[in-house]
Amino acid sequence: MSKKPPFEHHTIDAAAKQKAPADNNLRKQKRRMLLKGTAALPVIMTLHSGAALARTSNLAGPAAPGDDIAKQNLGDGRGDRVVCMHPNPAKAEQELGGNAPPYDLGPAPSGHLEHNSYVDANGDTQPFSDIEQAMNCQTNNGGIAVSATAFTSILSKSGATIDTTW
Amino acid sequence: MSTHSFWQSNNFQTLLIEDWGGEYTVFQPDSGKTHYLNQMSMHILSFLNQHSASVFDISSHLGEQFEQNSDKEFQQNIQKILYHLDALGLIKKVK
Numbered sequence: 001m002s003k004k005p006p007f008e009h010h011t012i013d014a015a016a017k018q019k020a021p022a023d024n025n026l027r028k029q030k031r032r033m034l035l036k037g038t039a040a041l042p043v044i045m046t047l048h049s050g051a052a053l054a055r056t057s058n059l060a061g062p063a064a065p066g067d068d069i070a071k072q073n074l075g076d077g078r079g080d081r082v083v084c085m086h087p088n089p090a091k092a093e094q095e096l097g098g099n100a101p102p103y104d105l106g107p108a109p110s111g112h113l114e115h116n117s118y119v120d121a122n123g124d125t126q127p128f129s130d131i132e133q134a135m136n137c138q139t140n141n142g143g144i145a146v147s148a149t150a151f152t153s154i155l156s157k158s159g160a161t162i163d164t165t166w
Numbered sequence: 167m168s169t170h171s172f173w174q175s176n177n178f179q180t181l182l183i184e185d186w187g188g189e190y191t192v193f194q195p196d197s198g199k200t201h202y203l204n205q206m207s208m209h210i211l212s213f214l215n216q217h218s219a220s221v222f223d224i225s226s227h228l229g230e231q232f233e234q235n236s237d238k239e240f241q242q243n244i245q246k247i248l249y250h251l252d253a254l255g256l257i258k259k260v261k
Contacts, residue, residue, distance in 0.1 A: 040234060042207040042247040046254070047191070047200045 084134050084143040172261040173224070173248055175215040181256075183208075196255055206232060207247060211256060218260050221245045 117127045134145070182193040190203045192211075203211065206228060213219065213227055225244045229236030251257040 040206075040232070041243055042210055042228075043202075043204040044207045044247065044250055044254070045202045047202055 083146050085146050170220060170261070171259050172218045172220050173214055173252070173257050174218040174260050175211055176255055176258045178211065178215040178256075192256075194254070194256065199254070201254065201256075207251075210244070210247065211251070214257050221248060224248070 117125050120126050177196060180195050182195070184191045188205045190205075190208045192201045192203055192208075193199075194201065209228065209231060210224060213224060217223070219227070221241055221244050225236045225241045228234065228244065229240065234240065248257065252259065
């Protein structure tokens, strides 16, 4: 009997099959050797979503409608809180020729907090809660889910212009 | 350690499996998770897709296939991985 398990092979994205050139990635080779060295024992590891990892980092990550941002902000321990941002439309007009894709703040970060406040029945402007604000990335037209840490960093260090009155 | 439980794969036909030269990524639609398996784990999954088997059967089979001594320690390691696969919903107990 062959050592190759006789399972049905399904095709996935062919581009994903392309492997890094062997000569420019020694670390990967060593890691692979380590993993193969464990062939005498069965190994199974669950791989985690890159999007989820990005959202728990200090970096910005794109979010699409339907993403699970609520859980992120409800503090279930999976990572940093997030805010929902859109690119500054004026800057997008200048740098990108008009259409502002909801996934790029541009070379010099400039963005709006999406739906930061609302006008109540008395005509007063009221702030949305953090969770309501972040949920705009999930329930409206997507946006850029930025970790609260990164957002604070952008405000205080980068000189980015953040319009919180969108 | 019970060696009398029998195991079989669970919804194996729904798994999306990609072979990366003896290492495998397995997307499990039921959970939406992707797992990395080495050849021996993949072999367990494949074997349990074709047979219901006890940890003793599996250990013996793997011992033959991978030219390894199927001693008690090896069986204990196989038992652990079976529990792990069960927790992930990739296999299930049948007896």
